[in-house]
Amino acid sequence: MRQNRKERRKGPDGLQKLFVIISLLAWTMFIGSLVVYHYARPEIAYSAFQTTDGQGYRDHWIEDLRQVFVFLLWGCCGITLAGIFVNWSRSRRKTDYFKMNMGLLAVIVIAILLFYYLKLFRG
Template sequence: MNSGHQDRRVIPRDKDGFYRFIVTVNFISWLVLIGALIVFHFARPEMVTGLQTYWGIEGRTTWSDEHVDMLVVLLQICLGMALVTMLLRSRRNRREADNYGVNLFILAGISMVSLVTLNVTVA
């Protein structure tokens, strides 16, 4: 029955191309979340201190629409990538040493909570 292919359950995970792909997508989705955090910094209202008010320096007290739109897109991409990766891992885990990847649940949770909070706060 063996047609020259090695059983993928005995191949080490770091040699499996599909596993490498999943790890790469997972890494990229975490980078997208870091990018979303950077965009969040520029999207939120600025804190206007008493000294700024005294000297007449104006600060933005509302959310930046352009940055909020970009933030929503980045969070949606992050959530989508996390969910797809979770689905792929659930279909592929067959080795005894395979774990499900708690970081994906954390990533999806952070993305969902951020989207809901952003929707409630900005809208």
């Protein structure tokens, strides 16, 4: 049975709007970490014309960029988990919803960090 209650919410408050902006920042950091990963990782010989003795392509990580890559991932993970926690702590009604993009980003970043620390990246 549906009750006639007056809706007193006026929309998202300032903190929720701030975390929308922070969510965009987290996604931007994630995309930036992918770009840094591309330049930091060893190059792959894609054709038969490249020699396998290391001439013509780099076969090692660039350490400075590797550290930036991990730093960006940890920053993205922290921002994402903080956003999930704030969303969870401020949701009080059944009609409040979970922001799926933050959960998806958290799963992706945690998986990449696990791959990194379990040394599943080659190089």
